[in-house]
Amino acid sequence: MFPSSLPRDPDAPKRLSWAMVAVVALWPLLQLAEFNPAALLDARNLKVMRGFVSQFFPPELSTEFLALLARATVETLAMATAGIALALLLAAPLGLLLAHSLSLSRIGPGPGRGRGEVLRALARLLLLALRGIPELVWALLLVRAFGLGPAAGVLALALTYGGMLGKVYAEILESGDTRPARALLETGSGRLMAFFYGLLPSTAQELASYTVYRWECAVRASVIMGFVGAGGLGQLMDQSMKMLNGGEVSAILMIFLLLVLLADKISLTLRKALA
Amino acid sequence: MSFRLVAAGLVHANGQRALRKVSLAARRGERIAVIGPSGAGKTSLLRILATSIRPTEGQVEVLDLYPWQLNGAQLRQLRSRIGLIHQAPPIPPRQRAITAILAGRLGQWPWWKALLSLLYPLDIAGPRQQLARLDLADRLFERCDRLSGGQLQRVGAARVLYQQPDLLLADEPVSAMDPALADLTVNQLHAEAASRGATLVASLHAVDLALRWFPRVVGLKAGEILFDLPPVKISDPMLRDLYASETGPLPTQDHQPLEFGPAGSRGPKSRITVVPPHPL
DSSP states (O other): OOOTTSOOOTTHHHHHHHHHHHHHHHHHHHHHTTOOTHHHHOHHHHHHHHHHHHTTOSOOOOHHHHHHHHHHHHHHHHHHHHHHHHHHHHHHHHHHHHOGGGOSTTTTTOTTHHHHHHHHHHHHHHHHHHHHSOHHHHHHHHHHHHOSSHHHHHHHHHHHHHHHHHHHHHHHHHSSOOHHHHHHHTTTOOHHHHIIIIIHHHHHHHHHHHHHHHHHHHHHHHHHHIIIIIOHHHHHHHHHHHTTOHHHHHHHHHHHHHHHHHHHHHHHHHHHHHO | OOEEEEEEEEEOTTSOEEEEEEEEEEOTTOEEEEEOOTTSSHHHHHHHHTTSSOOSEEEEEETTBOGGGSOHHHHHHHHTTEEEEOSSOOOOTTSBHHHHHHGGGTTTSOHHHHHHHHHSOSOSHHHHHHHHHTTOGGGTTSBGGGSOHHHHHHHHHHHHHHHOOSEEEEESTTTTSOHHHHHHHHHHHHHHHHHHTOEEEEEOSOHHHHHHHOSEEEEEETTEEEEEEOGGGOOHHHHHHHTTOSSSOOOOGGGOOOOOOSTTSOOTTSSOOOOOOOOO
16 A cells, blocks of 8 residues: 555546546447447358358469569559659648748747748648548549549549648658757748758658558559559459459459568668668 | 847746846947856847847847848848857757758758758868867768767857858857867857957856856846956856855866956956867
8 A cells, every 4th residue: 555645646537537538439439330349250251251261262373364463563553653753742842831840930930920820721721621532532533534544543642642641741840859940940041941951851761651651552542443443453353353253362462462561661671771 | 239139028938937128239249158057048048139039028139130020031131140059959860960060051052052962062171171170070971960969069069150150149059068178169169250250149057168268248147137247347256146156166167166366367268278270
């Protein structure tokens, strides 16, 4: 027992009530999502799942199919990479504009404070709209303009991922040590140079790894857009599934795993190079 | 006039008062030391002069301009003429010393020059010369996270020397250096100010350094100016009052007791040999 003279942790009741709020809020959500783990172990369901998975073996490895697979992989990679590149063009300026750590008018506060806040609010709204609409919806919309094919998918990726990247870039630039950038702004540097000389050295690793992670997500997203006619691995998978060819599906899934592994490797290498 | 504060006061956002009715002015080329216990408002005073914070009361005029009445472009222009050496150098750890020093001129360079310098430093002689003055030329291409605290502080000083500001401010610029290096660095700050007619204001933790080097010493306590005198007129009781210590030692370099000779025997540069800058 503690001696009674010791003060109690004054924050304990607050922590307890937060934990209770979390449980009370989460339970109905699980109910709404029809989450029922017991269904996984039901004998009948297990049999159906076993039957489904067993179709996956052996994976289809004929030269003919592998050639098709290689072509589709390149298409998917091209779509994801082009999408991320375009997204960067959108996200980099908006992220720089949003980051408070690069705000000149906040020092003091100085002149142009009102205009700066309005600009920032507009940029935030734009990013919100871009990432609020799923890439699939953008793709369906853009297919009307560009017709079927990868172009609509690339643009859809650029818009949604531009929104996500811009928001997270701004947040990365605000976390960590922002004093170097502020000190540069205080000696008359512009905000772009304050970024390059004051913030980039300490945030490059994080910016790079988040960008590569988003590239990995873009690979998956471009697969989904393949289902709606954008080509690449998604389209191939769509056909294989319609023909109930489990071997082809499992071969495609293995390519997915390899691509994620590749993204991981790139991320690690970049982080090491920037350390 | 290099700067003028009229009844300047500062209250932080959390309600804590940092400065109260501070009036202080300096002509171009003056060299002033600011001393006082920690929490006296030395850093706040310097940051107001650096136009990095705005006083909540009173007036501030820097290099013949009222900074908080300027537009954005004019304020940037003014800031590029003010250099502040921070106590903890605001330099990203992964940055190389040369890049950190080149950053001192970002306010003066066109953007393309600043960008190109990230690919290949467009000026190597300049940063090298400033580091050489502070006896650190051999670390020019070293990453800053491989430098010691005192070395990093000298890189921070070299950046501001490279900037060549008209108003040279220094916030405890030698707090991480041994006495010999501290003397060398303060000497170089004086040499820089003298050679270009710039004004120098430095806050110092070590009283002996302030009294020995500066023709004008300002004592700051609890946000107010206690005295503003040449060192020969500053007496032991004034210093004890400033640091509120009746018997304890006054803060000096290496904790050596402060020597009090007859009035007039103490003054700028009376006891040190000026170290010439290194040959380039």
